[in-house]
Amino acid sequence: MRLHLVDGTFELFRAHFSPAPDRPKKATVGLARSLLWLLAERAEAVTHVAIAFDNPIRSFRNDL
Numbered sequence: 001m002r003l004h005l006v007d008g009t010f011e012l013f014r015a016h017f018s019p020a021p022d023r024p025k026k027a028t029v030g031l032a033r034s035l036l037w038l039l040a041e042r043a044e045a046v047t048h049v050a051i052a053f054d055n056p057i058r059s060f061r062n063d064l
Contacts, residue, residue: 002047003046003049004049005051
């Protein structure tokens with residue numbers, strides 16, 4: 001068994017501000033692509049994935 005823990009808030013933030021074409025769903029698509037890549041990568045041999053998201057509170061990300 002190989003478990004990967006993913007910071008979902010960071011991945012969404014990174015995908016949203018990526019240089020990908022501007023469209024309303026790019027954060028969701030970016031997160032999904034990252035996870036699919038992780039699951040397909042043979043070198044990682046992932047069997048389980050857990051994703052955690054921050055609580056919707058005021059943080060440094062609001063200022064960014």
